[in-house]
Amino acid sequence: MSRHTYGVSGRKYVVIYRAVLMENLQYAANIAMGFFGYFVFIFIFIKLWDYIYQTPEELIAGYTKEQMIWYVMMTEMIWFGSNTGAVARQVAADIRGGNIAYLMNKPYHYTLYILAKYTGEWSIRLPMYMLLAVAIGAAMVGAIPGFRLATVPVMILCLILGITINAVFKMCISLLSFWIEDATPFQWLYDKLILVVGTVFPIEIFPRTLQALFKLTPIYTVCYGPAKLVVDFSGEKCIEILSVQFLYLAVGCVLMFLIYRKGVRKLYVNGG
Amino acid sequence: MLTAVRMQLRVCLLSVKYNIMREMLNPVTFVTNVVFMILNDAAILVQWFILFRLRGDIGGYTMKEVMLLWGLTAASFGLSRVLFTRVFSLPELIISGKLDSYLVQPKNVLLSVMTSATNISAIGDFLYGLILLVACGFSVSRLCLFLLFTVTGTVIITAFALLLGSLSFWFVRADMLGNQMVSGMISFMTYPDGIFRGISRFLLYFVIPVGMAVYHPVHIMTEFDVKMFFEVIGYAVLLMAAAMIVFYRGLRRYSSSSLMEARM
Numbered sequence: 100m101s102r103h104t105y106g107v108s109g110r111k112y113v114v115i116y117r118a119v120l121m122e123n124l125q126y127a128a129n130i131a132m133g134f135f136g137y138f139v140f141i142f143i144f145i146k147l148w149d150y151i152y153q154t155p156e157e158l159i160a161g162y163t164k165e166q167m168i169w170y171v172m173m174t175e176m177i178w179f180g181s182n183t184g185a186v187a188r189q190v191a192a193d194i195r196g197g198n199i200a201y202l203m204n205k206p207y208h209y210t211l212y213i214l215a216k217y218t219g220e221w222s223i224r225l226p227m228y229m230l231l232a233v234a235i236g237a238a239m240v241g242a243i244p245g246f247r248l249a250t251v252p253v254m255i256l257c258l259i260l261g262i263t264i265n266a267v268f269k270m271c272i273s274l275l276s277f278w279i280e281d282a283t284p285f286q287w288l289y290d291k292l293i294l295v296v297g298t299v300f301p302i303e304i305f306p307r308t309l310q311a312l313f314k315l316t317p318i319y320t321v322c323y324g325p326a327k328l329v330v331d332f333s334g335e336k337c338i339e340i341l342s343v344q345f346l347y348l349a350v351g352c353v354l355m356f357l358i359y360r361k362g363v364r365k366l367y368v369n370g371g
Numbered sequence: 372m373l374t375a376v377r378m379q380l381r382v383c384l385l386s387v388k389y390n391i392m393r394e395m396l397n398p399v400t401f402v403t404n405v406v407f408m409i410l411n412d413a414a415i416l417v418q419w420f421i422l423f424r425l426r427g428d429i430g431g432y433t434m435k436e437v438m439l440l441w442g443l444t445a446a447s448f449g450l451s452r453v454l455f456t457r458v459f460s461l462p463e464l465i466i467s468g469k470l471d472s473y474l475v476q477p478k479n480v481l482l483s484v485m486t487s488a489t490n491i492s493a494i495g496d497f498l499y500g501l502i503l504l505v506a507c508g509f510s511v512s513r514l515c516l517f518l519l520f521t522v523t524g525t526v527i528i529t530a531f532a533l534l535l536g537s538l539s540f541w542f543v544r545a546d547m548l549g550n551q552m553v554s555g556m557i558s559f560m561t562y563p564d565g566i567f568r569g570i571s572r573f574l575l576y577f578v579i580p581v582g583m584a585v586y587h588p589v590h591i592m593t594e595f596d597v598k599m600f601f602e603v604i605g606y607a608v609l610l611m612a613a614a615m616i617v618f619y620r621g622l623r624r625y626s627s628s629s630l631m632e633a634r635m
Binding site for chain 2: 142
């Protein structure tokens with residue numbers, strides 16, 4: 100297939116990203132309405148960890164109470180800040196509704212178009228949730244022990260990679276709609292895996308055998324990695340997490356292109 | 372009067388029945404939705420196993436009580452979404468003027484709206500609730516109490532959603548507030564009340580009706596208390612009555628958007 104039809108050139112995706120970003124800026128007030136849900140989760144977890152930690156100095160799986168709450172705040176921030184409809188609902192709807200027949204003939208690659216759109220969506224949401232997390236954390240939890248401002252750029256890189264990996268895997272699941280009518284149940288299971296294992300606790304809290312298993316799943320790169328660097332940064336851990344993230348992104352993208360290519364061959368659209 | 376009520380209820384049950392039959396046209400999707408919802412709910416148990424490894428009790432609850440709490444929440448929320456899922460999207464109907472087609476039918480407007488759609492995956496939630504009941508100690512008396520409290524829980528969740536959804540008759544942005552409050556309520560319902568103290572506990576019993584929907588029922592099922600029992604039933608009836616009054620008050624303010632729509 101020619102370079103033109105596959106749309107590898109990056110500029111068009113930057114234009115798509117910018118257009119979606121500008122569009123989403125109009126809905127900043129609507130996004131802020133979702134803060135209540137985030138606050139409820141954080142409030143529950145603050146109360147939960149308050150109950151479980153019996154003394155302020157107690158360590159659970161090597162984490163202080165403040166670190167544990169900040170960990171949940173960071174993972175939930177990633178969850179709420181990147182929870183937009185593009186990679187899950189739109190892809191499934193495009194395939195089921197036949198709209199994909201129009202979109203796949205445009206001079207871009209459909210999956211990269213969706214990723215650019217998704218990035219434009221979370222680029223507004225995530226910073227808003229980030230500010231909220233910092234405000235709640237400062238008011239209700241206190242400073243993160245040992246936090247260094249100089250490490251923020253690498254944390255942001257890790258965060259962006261984590262969100263992109265999550266998007267790629269969610270898109271892979273949505274692309275299953277080429278074969279099955281409704282891939283939503285698979286999205287639930289994937290989301291629940293990320294939520295239960297990745298967002299509520301750090302991996303160290305699980306038994307050792309499970310820790311090794313979880314390190315092989317997207318959980319390690321999507322939630323644990325970015326949150327771990329925020330609450331307990333170390334150069335060694337940072338290199339390890341970033342390396343695994345790049346590896347995961349490469350594997351995820353290959354998988355995504357492969358599923359898409361196989362899927363479009365199977366596509367059958369009735370008129371319209 | 373009684374015959375009229377019976378007829379209305381019969382029409383509603385038929386409506387739910389046909390909603391489910393329509394969804395069953397594709398059996399694979401139907402079964403996948405139900406089974407995966409059960410698995411989705413069951414995944415949360417991992418969280419509780421981990422928490423109970425850290426401490427013997429969470430907010431005064433043992434693992435069995437947490438399972439009961441989860442079971443009641445899942446069954447109540449599931450039944451509410453199976454029978455009355457349209458209540459959760461009521462603001463959209465009001466704002467976009469889609470209530471017209473319900474107003475012209477010779478049926479009770481509220482019941483007709485509430486039972487006009489079914490969420491199939493919610494059947495999985497309901498079944499999961501029953502599975503948890505069996506897992507944490509089955510007996511006929513517990514089953515009877517569980518089913519009764521599932522009904523009161525369903526009434527409370529539905530009434531709360533109806534109350535907040537009806538605010539859209541007055542305020543356009545009330546839909547977002549309503550959605551947030553209902554999902555907040557469900558989040559609170561899955562954690563023991565013992566971890567909340569002071570004002571948050573007061574809010575969960577008197578503002579967001581979590582206490583009466585699940586906390587009291589779990590306490591009653593653990594240790595029966597007649598006073599609490601009648602409090603729960605009375606609260607469910609009063610909340611639904613209040614929600615219906617607000618809905619019908621709001622309906623007087625409803626204005627059509629001249630949207631052409633047919634309902635069979």
